Amino acid sequence: MGRTMDAPTRPYPNPVRSIFEQTLRDDSVIVNIGPSHPATHGTVQIIAELDGERVLRTDIHCGYLHRGFEKECEDHTWHNLIPYVDRLNYVSALINDFAYCDGVEQLMGLQITPRCRFLRTLLSEYSRLMDHLTCLAAGLMELGAMTAFLYLVMVRDYMYEHLAALTGARLTYTYGRIGGLARDLPEGWLVRLEEILVKYEDFVARVHALVDRNRIFIDRMRNVGVISTADALSYGYTGPILRSTGVPRDLRKDTPYLAYAELDFEVPVGIKGDNYDRYYVRMREMDESVHMMRQLMEMLPEGPINVDDRRCTFPDKELVYSEIESLINHFKLVMDGPLVPPGEAYSAHESPNGELGFYLVSTGGGTPYKVHCRAPSFVHMGGVHLMLNGGQLADIVPTFGSINMIGGECDR
Amino acid sequence: MTDPSIFRKLQQQLVPAAGAAQQVHGVLAFVLTPAELLPAARRLREQFGFDIFLDVTAVDWIGQQPRFEVVHHFYSTVHRLRVRLKTRVTEADPSVDSLVSLYGSAAFMERECHDMYGICFRGNDDLRPILLYEGFVGHPLRKDYPKQQEQPLVPYRS
Numbered sequence: 001m002g003r004t005m006d007a008p009t010r011p012y013p014n015p016v017r018s019i020f021e022q023t024l025r026d027d028s029v030i031v032n033i034g035p036s037h038p039a040t041h042g043t044v045q046i047i048a049e050l051d052g053e054r055v056l057r058t059d060i061h062c063g064y065l066h067r068g069f070e071k072e073c074e075d076h077t078w079h080n081l082i083p084y085v086d087r088l089n090y091v092s093a094l095i096n097d098f099a100y101c102d103g104v105e106q107l108m109g110l111q112i113t114p115r116c117r118f119l120r121t122l123l124s125e126y127s128r129l130m131d132h133l134t135c136l137a138a139g140l141m142e143l144g145a146m147t148a149f150l151y152l153v154m155v156r157d158y159m160y161e162h163l164a165a166l167t168g169a170r171l172t173y174t175y176g177r178i179g180g181l182a183r184d185l186p187e188g189w190l191v192r193l194e195e196i197l198v199k200y201e202d203f204v205a206r207v208h209a210l211v212d213r214n215r216i217f218i219d220r221m222r223n224v225g226v227i228s229t230a231d232a233l234s235y236g237y238t239g240p241i242l243r244s245t246g247v248p249r250d251l252r253k254d255t256p257y258l259a260y261a262e263l264d265f266e267v268p269v270g271i272k273g274d275n276y277d278r279y280y281v282r283m284r285e286m287d288e289s290v291h292m293m294r295q296l297m298e299m300l301p302e303g304p305i306n307v308d309d310r311r312c313t314f315p316d317k318e319l320v321y322s323e324i325e326s327l328i329n330h331f332k333l334v335m336d337g338p339l340v341p342p343g344e345a346y347s348a349h350e351s352p353n354g355e356l357g358f359y360l361v362s363t364g365g366g367t368p369y370k371v372h373c374r375a376p377s378f379v380h381m382g383g384v385h386l387m388l389n390g391g392q393l394a395d396i397v398p399t400f401g402s403i404n405m406i407g408g409e410c411d412r
Numbered sequence: 413m414t415d416p417s418i419f420r421k422l423q424q425q426l427v428p429a430a431g432a433a434q435q436v437h438g439v440l441a442f443v444l445t446p447a448e449l450l451p452a453a454r455r456l457r458e459q460f461g462f463d464i465f466l467d468v469t470a471v472d473w474i475g476q477q478p479r480f481e482v483v484h485h486f487y488s489t490v491h492r493l494r495v496r497l498k499t500r501v502t503e504a505d506p507s508v509d510s511l512v513s514l515y516g517s518a519a520f521m522e523r524e525c526h527d528m529y530g531i532c533f534r535g536n537d538d539l540r541p542i543l544l545y546e547g548f549v550g551h552p553l554r555k556d557y558p559k560q561q562e563q564p565l566v567p568y569r570s
Contacts, residue, residue: 234463236517247489346439378521
Protein backbone atom coordinates (compact mmCIF):
# COMPACT_ATOMS: atom_id res chain seq x y z
CA MET A 1 0.00 0.00 0.00
CA GLY A 2 1.40 3.36 -0.92
CA ARG A 3 1.34 6.62 0.95
CA THR A 4 -0.26 9.77 -0.28
CA MET A 5 2.29 12.53 -0.54
CA ASP A 6 1.60 15.48 1.74
CA ALA A 7 0.96 18.52 -0.35
CA PRO A 8 3.14 21.34 0.95
CA THR A 9 1.39 24.67 1.34
CA ARG A 10 2.32 26.92 -1.56
CA PRO A 11 1.66 30.58 -2.17
CA TYR A 12 0.97 29.86 -5.87
CA PRO A 13 -0.53 26.89 -7.69
CA ASN A 14 1.83 24.18 -8.88
CA PRO A 15 2.38 24.47 -12.65
CA VAL A 16 2.56 20.68 -13.02
CA ARG A 17 0.44 17.85 -11.74
CA SER A 18 2.37 14.66 -11.22
CA ILE A 19 0.84 11.35 -12.18
CA PHE A 20 2.30 9.97 -8.97
CA GLU A 21 -0.34 10.91 -6.44
CA GLN A 22 0.68 7.92 -4.36
CA THR A 23 3.91 6.04 -3.89
CA LEU A 24 3.95 2.47 -5.13
CA ARG A 25 5.25 1.19 -1.82
CA ASP A 26 5.38 2.27 1.79
CA ASP A 27 9.14 2.68 1.87
CA SER A 28 9.65 4.63 -1.36
CA VAL A 29 9.81 8.40 -1.73
CA ILE A 30 8.94 10.83 -4.51
CA VAL A 31 11.50 13.54 -5.25
CA ASN A 32 11.59 16.45 -7.63
CA ILE A 33 14.68 16.79 -9.79
CA GLY A 34 14.60 20.14 -11.47
CA PRO A 35 13.23 22.22 -13.10
CA SER A 36 16.41 24.17 -12.45
CA HIS A 37 18.80 21.47 -11.36
CA PRO A 38 22.28 22.44 -12.57
CA ALA A 39 22.78 18.97 -14.03
CA THR A 40 19.76 19.08 -16.30
CA HIS A 41 21.01 20.71 -19.44
CA GLY A 42 17.77 22.41 -20.25
CA THR A 43 15.11 23.45 -17.83
CA VAL A 44 13.35 20.16 -17.30
CA GLN A 45 11.66 18.59 -14.33
CA ILE A 46 11.92 14.92 -13.50
CA ILE A 47 9.58 13.66 -10.81
CA ALA A 48 11.06 10.37 -9.68
CA GLU A 49 9.95 7.72 -7.25
CA LEU A 50 12.97 6.28 -5.47
CA ASP A 51 13.61 3.11 -3.55
CA GLY A 52 16.78 4.09 -1.75
CA GLU A 53 18.92 5.27 -4.67
CA ARG A 54 17.16 3.14 -7.25
CA VAL A 55 14.71 4.87 -9.59
CA LEU A 56 11.35 3.07 -9.71
CA ARG A 57 9.53 5.33 -12.13
CA THR A 58 9.81 8.82 -13.53
CA ASP A 59 7.48 11.49 -14.87
CA ILE A 60 9.14 14.04 -17.18
CA HIS A 61 7.84 17.56 -17.47
CA CYS A 62 9.11 20.00 -20.06
CA GLY A 63 7.71 23.32 -21.21
CA TYR A 64 9.50 25.65 -18.80
CA LEU A 65 11.13 27.35 -21.78
CA HIS A 66 7.96 27.58 -23.88
CA ARG A 67 7.81 30.98 -25.52
CA GLY A 68 5.12 30.63 -28.15
CA PHE A 69 7.41 30.19 -31.15
CA GLU A 70 4.70 28.80 -33.42
CA LYS A 71 2.15 31.45 -32.44
CA GLU A 72 4.68 34.22 -33.05
CA CYS A 73 5.53 32.79 -36.48
CA GLU A 74 1.99 33.35 -37.70
CA ASP A 75 2.43 37.08 -37.20
CA HIS A 76 5.62 37.76 -39.14
CA THR A 77 6.82 37.50 -42.70
CA TRP A 78 8.62 34.36 -43.87
CA HIS A 79 11.95 36.21 -43.76
CA ASN A 80 11.45 37.54 -40.25
CA LEU A 81 11.23 34.03 -38.81
CA ILE A 82 14.85 33.20 -39.46
CA PRO A 83 16.08 34.72 -36.15
CA TYR A 84 13.38 32.73 -34.34
CA VAL A 85 14.30 29.36 -35.84
CA ASP A 86 17.91 30.10 -34.82
CA ARG A 87 16.77 30.00 -31.23
CA LEU A 88 15.22 26.54 -31.39
CA ASN A 89 18.35 24.43 -31.22
CA TYR A 90 20.77 27.22 -30.37
CA VAL A 91 23.72 24.83 -30.27
CA SER A 92 23.49 24.16 -34.00
CA ALA A 93 21.46 27.13 -35.15
CA LEU A 94 22.61 26.96 -38.77
CA ILE A 95 20.94 23.60 -39.35
CA ASN A 96 17.66 25.08 -38.14
CA ASP A 97 18.11 27.99 -40.56
CA PHE A 98 18.76 25.71 -43.50
CA ALA A 99 15.94 23.25 -42.71
CA TYR A 100 13.45 26.10 -42.44
CA CYS A 101 14.69 27.82 -45.61
CA ASP A 102 14.56 24.47 -47.40
CA GLY A 103 10.88 24.14 -46.51
CA VAL A 104 10.05 27.61 -47.80
CA GLU A 105 12.09 26.99 -50.96
CA GLN A 106 10.13 23.79 -51.58
CA LEU A 107 6.90 25.76 -51.36
CA MET A 108 8.23 28.39 -53.75
CA GLY A 109 9.73 25.83 -56.12
CA LEU A 110 13.20 27.34 -55.82
CA GLN A 111 16.43 25.61 -56.73
CA ILE A 112 19.33 27.02 -54.72
CA THR A 113 22.62 27.76 -56.46
CA PRO A 114 25.42 25.15 -56.44
CA ARG A 115 27.70 27.26 -54.25
CA CYS A 116 24.91 27.82 -51.75
CA ARG A 117 24.13 24.10 -51.70
CA PHE A 118 27.73 23.16 -50.91
CA LEU A 119 28.18 25.98 -48.41
CA ARG A 120 25.02 24.96 -46.57
CA THR A 121 26.25 21.37 -46.43
CA LEU A 122 29.64 22.49 -45.15
CA LEU A 123 28.09 24.69 -42.49
CA SER A 124 25.61 21.99 -41.48
CA GLU A 125 28.47 19.65 -40.78
CA TYR A 126 30.35 22.39 -38.94
CA SER A 127 27.26 22.88 -36.77
CA ARG A 128 26.97 19.17 -36.12
CA LEU A 129 30.58 19.17 -34.99
CA MET A 130 29.95 22.02 -32.56
CA ASP A 131 26.73 20.48 -31.26
CA HIS A 132 28.39 17.14 -30.57
CA LEU A 133 31.40 18.87 -28.96
CA THR A 134 29.06 20.72 -26.60
CA CYS A 135 27.05 17.63 -25.73
CA LEU A 136 30.11 15.45 -25.14
CA ALA A 137 31.98 18.12 -23.20
CA ALA A 138 29.05 18.69 -20.84
CA GLY A 139 28.44 14.97 -20.45
CA LEU A 140 32.07 14.32 -19.59
CA MET A 141 32.24 17.22 -17.18
CA GLU A 142 29.25 15.87 -15.30
CA LEU A 143 31.25 12.71 -14.70
CA GLY A 144 34.17 14.73 -13.40
CA ALA A 145 36.30 14.74 -16.56
CA MET A 146 37.18 18.41 -16.34
CA THR A 147 40.22 18.20 -18.63
CA ALA A 148 38.21 16.58 -21.41
CA PHE A 149 35.58 19.27 -21.00
CA LEU A 150 38.13 22.05 -21.35
CA TYR A 151 39.78 20.42 -24.37
CA LEU A 152 36.48 20.07 -26.24
CA VAL A 153 35.05 23.45 -25.29
CA MET A 154 38.28 25.16 -26.22
CA VAL A 155 38.07 23.72 -29.73
CA ARG A 156 34.42 24.70 -29.87
CA ASP A 157 35.32 28.23 -28.96
CA TYR A 158 37.73 28.48 -31.90
CA MET A 159 34.79 27.46 -34.05
CA TYR A 160 32.44 30.02 -32.49
CA GLU A 161 34.96 32.77 -33.16
CA HIS A 162 35.45 31.46 -36.66
CA LEU A 163 31.72 31.52 -37.37
CA ALA A 164 31.49 34.98 -35.88
CA ALA A 165 33.92 36.08 -38.60
CA LEU A 166 31.48 34.74 -41.18
CA THR A 167 28.10 35.59 -39.68
CA GLY A 168 28.76 38.26 -37.08
CA ALA A 169 27.47 36.19 -34.17
CA ARG A 170 28.78 33.40 -32.00
CA LEU A 171 25.59 31.48 -31.34
CA THR A 172 22.47 32.67 -33.13
CA TYR A 173 23.68 33.43 -36.60
CA THR A 174 20.62 34.32 -38.71
CA TYR A 175 22.77 33.39 -41.66
CA GLY A 176 20.32 31.46 -43.85
CA ARG A 177 18.16 33.33 -46.33
CA ILE A 178 15.24 32.10 -48.36
CA GLY A 179 16.91 31.20 -51.63
CA GLY A 180 20.47 31.62 -50.39
CA LEU A 181 22.70 32.89 -47.63
CA ALA A 182 23.34 36.22 -45.96
CA ARG A 183 26.85 36.68 -47.36
CA ASP A 184 29.70 34.82 -48.97
CA LEU A 185 32.81 33.56 -47.18
CA PRO A 186 35.30 36.21 -46.08
CA GLU A 187 38.89 36.12 -47.31
CA GLY A 188 40.93 33.27 -45.85
CA TRP A 189 38.01 31.64 -44.07
CA LEU A 190 38.67 28.18 -45.44
CA VAL A 191 42.35 28.39 -44.55
CA ARG A 192 41.48 29.09 -40.92
CA LEU A 193 38.89 26.27 -41.07
CA GLU A 194 41.59 23.75 -41.93
CA GLU A 195 43.74 25.05 -39.03
CA ILE A 196 40.83 24.52 -36.65
CA LEU A 197 40.17 21.02 -37.96
CA VAL A 198 43.77 20.09 -37.29
CA LYS A 199 43.42 21.42 -33.73
CA TYR A 200 40.18 19.48 -33.39
CA GLU A 201 41.93 16.26 -34.37
CA ASP A 202 44.68 16.84 -31.85
CA PHE A 203 42.35 17.47 -28.92
CA VAL A 204 39.78 14.81 -29.77
CA ALA A 205 42.59 12.26 -29.91
CA ARG A 206 43.54 13.33 -26.37
CA VAL A 207 39.94 12.90 -25.20
CA HIS A 208 39.83 9.43 -26.76
CA ALA A 209 42.99 8.55 -24.89
CA LEU A 210 41.71 9.97 -21.60
CA VAL A 211 38.28 8.39 -21.40
CA ASP A 212 37.62 5.63 -23.96
CA ARG A 213 39.19 2.85 -21.92
CA ASN A 214 39.01 4.57 -18.56
CA ARG A 215 37.62 2.12 -15.98
CA ILE A 216 35.62 4.79 -14.12
CA PHE A 217 34.12 6.14 -17.31
CA ILE A 218 33.16 2.69 -18.61
CA ASP A 219 31.59 1.71 -15.30
CA ARG A 220 29.42 4.81 -15.36
CA MET A 221 28.46 4.52 -19.06
CA ARG A 222 28.36 0.86 -20.12
CA ASN A 223 24.95 -0.79 -19.64
CA VAL A 224 23.51 2.43 -18.22
CA GLY A 225 20.47 4.08 -19.77
CA VAL A 226 19.91 1.25 -22.25
CA ILE A 227 17.19 1.53 -24.87
CA SER A 228 16.32 -1.23 -27.34
CA THR A 229 15.92 -0.70 -31.08
CA ALA A 230 12.23 -1.59 -30.93
CA ASP A 231 11.57 0.92 -28.15
CA ALA A 232 13.65 3.58 -29.85
CA LEU A 233 11.64 3.26 -33.07
CA SER A 234 8.32 3.10 -31.28
CA TYR A 235 9.10 6.23 -29.28
CA GLY A 236 10.11 8.14 -32.39
CA TYR A 237 13.84 8.28 -31.65
CA THR A 238 16.02 9.38 -34.55
CA GLY A 239 19.60 10.56 -34.86
CA PRO A 240 22.49 9.38 -32.67
CA ILE A 241 20.22 7.75 -30.09
CA LEU A 242 18.57 5.49 -32.68
CA ARG A 243 21.95 4.79 -34.29
CA SER A 244 23.44 3.89 -30.90
CA THR A 245 21.04 0.93 -30.79
CA GLY A 246 22.65 -0.43 -33.95
CA VAL A 247 20.36 0.94 -36.67
CA PRO A 248 22.24 2.76 -39.46
CA ARG A 249 19.42 5.21 -40.17
CA ASP A 250 20.55 8.65 -41.19
CA LEU A 251 18.60 11.07 -43.36
CA ARG A 252 21.83 12.23 -44.99
CA LYS A 253 22.18 8.74 -46.46
CA ASP A 254 18.56 7.60 -46.69
CA THR A 255 16.90 10.64 -48.26
CA PRO A 256 19.89 12.73 -49.34
CA TYR A 257 19.34 16.47 -49.38
CA LEU A 258 21.74 19.37 -50.02
CA ALA A 259 25.00 17.87 -51.32
CA TYR A 260 25.09 14.71 -49.21
CA ALA A 261 24.53 12.40 -52.17
CA GLU A 262 27.90 13.49 -53.58
CA LEU A 263 29.90 12.90 -50.40
CA ASP A 264 31.73 9.88 -49.10
CA PHE A 265 30.92 9.15 -45.46
CA GLU A 266 29.95 6.38 -43.08
CA VAL A 267 27.08 6.10 -40.63
CA PRO A 268 28.54 4.95 -37.30
CA VAL A 269 26.32 2.78 -35.12
CA GLY A 270 26.46 1.45 -31.57
CA ILE A 271 25.94 -2.04 -30.17
CA LYS A 272 23.23 -1.87 -27.56
CA GLY A 273 22.01 1.69 -27.10
CA ASP A 274 23.58 2.56 -23.76
CA ASN A 275 25.35 5.72 -22.65
CA TYR A 276 28.72 4.50 -23.86
CA ASP A 277 27.35 3.82 -27.34
CA ARG A 278 25.81 7.26 -27.50
CA TYR A 279 29.15 8.77 -26.48
CA TYR A 280 31.03 6.76 -29.07
CA VAL A 281 28.55 7.30 -31.90
CA ARG A 282 28.87 11.05 -31.39
CA MET A 283 32.68 10.88 -31.32
CA ARG A 284 32.70 8.90 -34.56
CA GLU A 285 30.13 11.18 -36.19
CA MET A 286 32.36 14.15 -35.54
CA ASP A 287 35.19 12.44 -37.40
CA GLU A 288 32.83 11.76 -40.31
CA SER A 289 31.76 15.41 -40.28
CA VAL A 290 35.39 16.51 -40.52
CA HIS A 291 35.92 14.04 -43.37
CA MET A 292 32.91 15.53 -45.17
CA MET A 293 34.02 19.09 -44.56
CA ARG A 294 37.43 18.40 -46.12
CA GLN A 295 35.70 17.00 -49.21
CA LEU A 296 33.37 19.98 -49.36
CA MET A 297 36.24 22.45 -49.16
CA GLU A 298 37.70 20.80 -52.24
CA MET A 299 34.39 20.64 -54.10
CA LEU A 300 33.09 24.13 -53.27
CA PRO A 301 32.17 25.72 -56.61
CA GLU A 302 32.43 29.40 -57.46
CA GLY A 303 29.37 31.43 -58.36
CA PRO A 304 26.52 33.35 -56.77
CA ILE A 305 25.12 32.32 -53.38
CA ASN A 306 21.61 33.67 -53.89
CA VAL A 307 19.04 32.65 -56.49
CA ASP A 308 18.07 35.39 -58.89
CA ASP A 309 14.40 35.52 -57.99
CA ARG A 310 12.67 38.79 -57.22
CA ARG A 311 10.09 37.05 -55.01
CA CYS A 312 12.62 36.42 -52.25
CA THR A 313 16.09 37.82 -52.96
CA PHE A 314 16.81 41.40 -52.01
CA PRO A 315 18.19 43.57 -54.82
CA ASP A 316 21.67 45.05 -54.50
CA LYS A 317 21.75 48.08 -52.27
CA GLU A 318 23.32 50.12 -55.06
CA LEU A 319 20.32 49.45 -57.31
CA VAL A 320 17.84 50.20 -54.51
CA TYR A 321 19.27 53.70 -54.32
CA SER A 322 19.45 54.26 -58.06
CA GLU A 323 16.42 52.70 -59.78
CA ILE A 324 12.73 52.70 -58.89
CA GLU A 325 12.01 49.01 -59.67
CA SER A 326 14.62 47.82 -57.21
CA LEU A 327 13.44 50.31 -54.60
CA ILE A 328 9.88 49.01 -54.90
CA ASN A 329 11.15 45.43 -54.86
CA HIS A 330 13.10 46.07 -51.68
CA PHE A 331 10.15 47.84 -50.08
CA LYS A 332 7.70 45.06 -50.93
CA LEU A 333 10.06 42.37 -49.62
CA VAL A 334 10.43 44.20 -46.31
CA MET A 335 6.79 45.20 -45.86
CA ASP A 336 4.90 42.26 -47.41
CA GLY A 337 7.52 39.53 -47.23
CA PRO A 338 8.39 36.98 -49.89
CA LEU A 339 5.38 35.73 -51.82
CA VAL A 340 5.01 32.03 -51.07
CA PRO A 341 2.36 30.19 -53.09
CA PRO A 342 -0.38 28.31 -51.21
CA GLY A 343 0.49 24.78 -50.17
CA GLU A 344 2.10 22.72 -47.47
CA ALA A 345 5.55 21.26 -47.14
CA TYR A 346 7.44 19.13 -44.65
CA SER A 347 11.18 19.55 -44.83
CA ALA A 348 13.34 17.22 -42.78
CA HIS A 349 17.04 17.62 -42.11
CA GLU A 350 19.31 15.40 -40.04
CA SER A 351 20.04 17.66 -37.09
CA PRO A 352 22.64 16.60 -34.49
CA ASN A 353 19.80 15.26 -32.34
CA GLY A 354 17.75 13.55 -35.01
CA GLU A 355 15.11 14.41 -37.54
CA LEU A 356 14.39 18.13 -37.45
CA GLY A 357 11.21 18.75 -39.41
CA PHE A 358 9.43 21.92 -40.40
CA TYR A 359 5.80 21.58 -41.40
CA LEU A 360 4.84 24.78 -43.19
CA VAL A 361 1.38 25.78 -44.40
CA SER A 362 0.95 28.75 -46.68
CA THR A 363 -2.26 30.30 -47.93
CA GLY A 364 -0.32 32.60 -50.23
CA GLY A 365 1.27 35.89 -49.32
CA GLY A 366 4.13 36.99 -47.18
CA THR A 367 3.15 35.50 -43.82
CA PRO A 368 2.89 31.79 -42.98
CA TYR A 369 -0.49 30.37 -42.00
CA LYS A 370 1.19 27.81 -39.81
CA VAL A 371 4.73 26.85 -38.89
CA HIS A 372 5.26 23.70 -36.91
CA CYS A 373 8.62 22.42 -35.80
CA ARG A 374 9.06 18.69 -35.30
CA ALA A 375 11.70 18.98 -32.61
CA PRO A 376 13.72 15.83 -31.96
CA SER A 377 14.38 16.83 -28.35
CA PHE A 378 10.69 17.03 -27.56
CA VAL A 379 9.89 13.65 -29.08
CA HIS A 380 12.87 12.13 -27.27
CA MET A 381 11.55 13.39 -23.92
CA GLY A 382 8.56 11.08 -24.40
CA GLY A 383 10.75 8.01 -24.03
CA VAL A 384 13.31 9.10 -21.44
CA HIS A 385 11.54 7.20 -18.67
CA LEU A 386 12.52 3.97 -20.46
CA MET A 387 16.19 4.80 -19.93
CA LEU A 388 15.88 6.13 -16.38
CA ASN A 389 13.49 3.66 -14.74
CA GLY A 390 15.29 0.87 -12.94
CA GLY A 391 18.61 2.73 -12.87
CA GLN A 392 20.40 4.59 -10.12
CA LEU A 393 19.59 8.14 -9.10
CA ALA A 394 23.16 9.20 -9.92
CA ASP A 395 22.82 7.74 -13.43
CA ILE A 396 20.04 10.18 -14.31
CA VAL A 397 22.69 12.84 -14.87
CA PRO A 398 24.90 11.06 -17.46
CA THR A 399 21.89 9.45 -19.14
CA PHE A 400 20.10 12.74 -19.48
CA GLY A 401 23.29 14.34 -20.75
CA SER A 402 23.70 11.70 -23.43
CA ILE A 403 20.21 12.41 -24.76
CA ASN A 404 21.26 16.01 -25.38
CA MET A 405 17.93 17.63 -24.70
CA ILE A 406 18.00 21.24 -25.91
CA GLY A 407 15.42 23.31 -24.08
CA GLY A 408 14.94 25.90 -26.81
CA GLU A 409 13.97 23.26 -29.31
CA CYS A 410 12.07 20.99 -26.91
CA ASP A 411 9.81 23.67 -25.48
CA ARG A 412 9.68 26.05 -28.44
CA MET B 413 16.35 3.78 -53.34
CA THR B 414 12.65 4.23 -52.73
CA ASP B 415 10.66 1.50 -54.41
CA PRO B 416 8.25 3.31 -56.76
CA SER B 417 5.69 0.52 -56.51
CA ILE B 418 5.17 1.31 -52.84
CA PHE B 419 3.56 4.61 -53.89
CA ARG B 420 1.02 2.77 -56.01
CA LYS B 421 0.35 0.15 -53.35
CA LEU B 422 -0.20 2.80 -50.71
CA GLN B 423 -2.50 4.76 -52.97
CA GLN B 424 -4.60 1.73 -53.75
CA GLN B 425 -4.60 -0.10 -50.45
CA LEU B 426 -4.12 2.28 -47.55
CA VAL B 427 -7.57 3.78 -47.50
CA PRO B 428 -9.57 2.20 -50.32
CA ALA B 429 -12.56 4.44 -49.66
CA ALA B 430 -10.63 7.72 -49.74
CA GLY B 431 -9.92 9.61 -52.91
CA ALA B 432 -6.59 9.50 -54.69
CA ALA B 433 -3.65 10.48 -52.53
CA GLN B 434 -1.45 13.32 -53.66
CA GLN B 435 2.27 13.49 -53.57
CA VAL B 436 3.06 16.94 -52.23
CA HIS B 437 6.73 17.96 -52.10
CA GLY B 438 7.89 14.38 -51.67
CA VAL B 439 5.31 13.40 -49.04
CA LEU B 440 2.35 11.20 -49.89
CA ALA B 441 -0.70 12.91 -48.38
CA PHE B 442 -4.05 11.25 -47.63
CA VAL B 443 -7.26 12.95 -46.57
CA LEU B 444 -9.23 10.79 -44.14
CA THR B 445 -12.38 10.84 -42.06
CA PRO B 446 -11.89 10.52 -38.28
CA ALA B 447 -13.14 6.92 -38.35
CA GLU B 448 -10.54 5.91 -40.94
CA LEU B 449 -7.55 7.28 -39.03
CA LEU B 450 -6.79 4.46 -36.60
CA PRO B 451 -7.26 1.62 -39.14
CA ALA B 452 -5.10 3.50 -41.65
CA ALA B 453 -2.35 4.06 -39.08
CA ARG B 454 -2.49 0.40 -38.12
CA ARG B 455 -2.12 -0.66 -41.76
CA LEU B 456 0.74 1.78 -42.21
CA ARG B 457 2.56 0.24 -39.28
CA GLU B 458 1.74 -3.42 -39.78
CA GLN B 459 1.54 -3.84 -43.55
CA PHE B 460 3.68 -1.08 -44.98
CA GLY B 461 6.53 -0.86 -42.50
CA PHE B 462 6.02 2.72 -41.32
CA ASP B 463 7.85 2.24 -38.06
CA ILE B 464 8.32 5.85 -36.90
CA PHE B 465 5.42 8.08 -35.97
CA LEU B 466 7.10 11.41 -36.54
CA ASP B 467 4.72 14.11 -35.61
CA VAL B 468 1.15 15.16 -34.97
CA THR B 469 -0.14 18.69 -35.14
CA ALA B 470 -3.25 20.51 -36.29
CA VAL B 471 -4.18 23.39 -38.55
CA ASP B 472 -6.95 25.75 -37.51
CA TRP B 473 -8.95 26.67 -40.63
CA ILE B 474 -11.11 29.15 -38.77
CA GLY B 475 -14.28 30.04 -40.66
CA GLN B 476 -14.34 26.73 -42.53
CA GLN B 477 -16.37 23.65 -41.72
CA PRO B 478 -15.08 21.36 -40.25
CA ARG B 479 -12.71 23.74 -38.54
CA PHE B 480 -9.66 21.70 -37.55
CA GLU B 481 -7.36 19.55 -39.58
CA VAL B 482 -5.29 17.06 -37.58
CA VAL B 483 -2.06 16.25 -39.41
CA HIS B 484 -0.05 13.08 -38.73
CA HIS B 485 3.36 12.39 -40.25
CA PHE B 486 4.89 8.92 -40.51
CA TYR B 487 8.25 7.72 -41.76
CA SER B 488 9.30 4.30 -42.93
CA THR B 489 12.92 3.36 -42.33
CA VAL B 490 12.35 0.48 -44.77
CA HIS B 491 11.01 2.45 -47.74
CA ARG B 492 12.61 5.78 -46.69
CA LEU B 493 9.32 7.46 -47.34
CA ARG B 494 7.04 9.90 -45.53
CA VAL B 495 3.27 9.77 -45.37
CA ARG B 496 0.95 12.50 -44.16
CA LEU B 497 -2.57 11.75 -42.93
CA LYS B 498 -4.97 14.67 -42.72
CA THR B 499 -8.19 14.34 -40.75
CA ARG B 500 -10.83 17.05 -40.53
CA VAL B 501 -12.68 17.40 -37.21
CA THR B 502 -15.37 19.83 -36.15
CA GLU B 503 -15.15 22.52 -33.50
CA ALA B 504 -18.05 20.90 -31.58
CA ASP B 505 -16.32 17.52 -31.39
CA PRO B 506 -12.59 17.99 -32.02
CA SER B 507 -11.60 14.41 -31.34
CA VAL B 508 -9.76 11.64 -33.14
CA ASP B 509 -8.52 8.24 -32.01
CA SER B 510 -5.22 8.17 -30.23
CA LEU B 511 -2.34 6.18 -31.67
CA VAL B 512 -0.87 5.23 -28.27
CA SER B 513 -1.77 1.60 -28.90
CA LEU B 514 0.48 1.60 -31.98
CA TYR B 515 3.35 3.99 -31.22
CA GLY B 516 4.97 5.00 -27.93
CA SER B 517 5.78 8.45 -29.29
CA ALA B 518 2.07 9.25 -29.61
CA ALA B 519 1.65 9.84 -25.87
CA PHE B 520 3.80 12.98 -25.68
CA MET B 521 3.06 14.43 -29.09
CA GLU B 522 -0.69 14.13 -28.62
CA ARG B 523 -0.39 15.94 -25.32
CA GLU B 524 1.21 18.86 -27.12
CA CYS B 525 -1.47 18.93 -29.82
CA HIS B 526 -4.15 18.83 -27.11
CA ASP B 527 -2.41 21.74 -25.34
CA MET B 528 -2.17 23.89 -28.41
CA TYR B 529 -5.39 23.16 -30.30
CA GLY B 530 -7.66 21.36 -27.84
CA ILE B 531 -7.84 18.26 -30.01
CA CYS B 532 -8.97 15.29 -27.90
CA PHE B 533 -7.27 11.99 -28.53
CA ARG B 534 -9.59 9.16 -27.56
CA GLY B 535 -7.62 6.45 -25.79
CA ASN B 536 -4.77 8.67 -24.58
CA ASP B 537 -5.59 8.86 -20.87
CA ASP B 538 -2.75 11.27 -20.07
CA LEU B 539 -3.57 14.56 -21.76
CA ARG B 540 -2.12 16.74 -19.00
CA PRO B 541 -0.54 19.98 -20.18
CA ILE B 542 2.99 19.45 -21.39
CA LEU B 543 4.30 22.73 -22.82
CA LEU B 544 1.69 24.81 -21.00
CA TYR B 545 0.92 24.66 -17.30
CA GLU B 546 -1.82 23.21 -15.17
CA GLY B 547 -4.82 25.54 -15.17
CA PHE B 548 -4.05 27.34 -18.46
CA VAL B 549 -7.31 28.45 -20.02
CA GLY B 550 -7.80 28.04 -23.78
CA HIS B 551 -5.63 26.74 -26.57
CA PRO B 552 -3.03 29.25 -27.74
CA LEU B 553 -2.49 28.09 -31.32
CA ARG B 554 -6.15 28.44 -32.20
CA LYS B 555 -6.55 31.42 -34.47
CA ASP B 556 -9.11 33.04 -32.14
CA TYR B 557 -6.68 33.08 -29.20
CA PRO B 558 -5.24 36.61 -29.10
CA LYS B 559 -1.46 36.65 -29.36
CA GLN B 560 -1.09 39.29 -26.64
CA GLN B 561 -3.28 37.53 -24.07
CA GLU B 562 -1.48 36.91 -20.79
CA GLN B 563 -2.22 34.35 -18.10
CA PRO B 564 0.55 34.76 -15.53
CA LEU B 565 0.74 32.10 -12.82
CA VAL B 566 2.34 34.61 -10.49
CA PRO B 567 0.83 38.13 -10.48
CA TYR B 568 3.03 40.83 -11.96
CA ARG B 569 4.66 43.18 -9.47
CA SER B 570 3.52 46.73 -9.83
